[in-house]
Amino acid sequence: MTEHDGTADTGWTTLRLDRPLAGVVVLTLDRPDRLNAMTDTMFRELETVALALDRAEGLRVLVVTGAGRAFCAGYDLADAEKLTSLGAMGMLDLQERAARALAALRSIRVPVIAAVNGAAAGGGLSLSLAADIRLAAPTAKFNAAFVRIGLSAGDLGASWLLTRLIGPAATAEFVYTGRLMEAAEAERTGLVNRLVPADELLDAAVEMAGLICANSPGGVQLSKRALQANMEIGSYAAALELENRGQALLTRAEDMPEALEAFRHGRAPVFTGR
Incomplete structure (x- = not known):
């Protein structure tokens, strides 16, 4: 994988790409000062990178994580005030762009491992759900508190994926209350595959990627x-x-x-x- 496949390590404003092993790419959401919150720019970059990675001949596994102390805090509230002024079609355009980004990530032909190092809230929860496998640090927290800000938990695939991971009743209780789910509960319910000490999380994800790379x-x-x-x-x-x-x-x-x-x-x- 080289710059010619559209996945150069530099040139992105919200993402960072690293290649710790042959065939393995680590995609890091890189807005640590904003808890890696999502913006329209991030959605555009995420879709572009995901589509390019899907075409990258040597890619075998993708690992997704967040810089700093959070995985992804959802949509950046600094940009949220403009949402009500977009108009119905403008808001639909933004929502569909976000959905395309996560759909592009989920449909990459190779396994995607989410290394959830901290808070995964709102759209950040949906991003973690788009992965095939989720490893989490004990500091990880999950939240689908859309109802607390007047929105629906039917966002970026969360309503479809959550019910298949933890079941309809557990999903209903989780999204209707808008409460936090701590890492231990997330492991117990099957939302994450397993917990890994925070300082070993990325290494564990790369190690798992290596095991996958050993197969056909x-x-x-x-x-x-x-x-x-x-x-x-x-x-x-x-x-x-x-x-x-x-x-x-x-x-x-x-x-x-x-x-x-x-x-x-x-x-x-x-x-x-x-």
């Missing part, structure tokens, strides 16, 4: 496609059909024969993703 790129990518698609498919038969096609496709690629050959000879496979 095509197998991982089609696994993600099957998992996401089957969240939206309403029947067992349709899920089987999707799985059958994915498995048939992968047997035509190079990685499965390589894995079998490596197993026969007692060596580690060399995956190419071709």
Whole structure:
């Protein structure tokens, strides 16, 4: 991955990109003085970066985290006063731009790991939900307090993703009260996969990314496609059909024969993703 794939490490005003391992990119929300709160600029940059990363040939795993003491505090309240003056269509345009940014991140073909290092509130909660896997520091806090400011918890995919992670009843209680969910409860309810000490969080996310990178790129990518698609498919038969096609496709690629050959000879496979 180079500057030619549109993912240069510099040139962004709200984001930072780092590459700690081959095939692994860490995307950091980089507005620590504002608790990495979201702005229209961040939405534009996030969508652009996500689309570019999805086209980056060598990408295997994306890690998303926040600079400083927060993951993301949601929409920047310094910009919120202008929202009521935008008009219905202007507000819809902003909302759709934000939704496109998170949808682009969620639909990246490779696994996305959120390293939630602090508060994930409002749109920041939605951003963490857009990841496939969430690791959290004990200092992480989650909040969907849209109702406290006269808005709906149906925001940036939260209403759809939360119910699938923690269940409809737990989601209803969480969003109707607008309360904080501490890290321990988030782990217990399944909102996060596991807790990691704060000073080890990013290393743990990169280590997990490395474990994923050791596997067949095509197998991982089609696994993600099957998992996401089957969240939206309403029947067992349709899920089987999707799985059958994915498995048939992968047997035509190079990685499965390589894995079998490596197993026969007692060596580690060399995956190419071709």
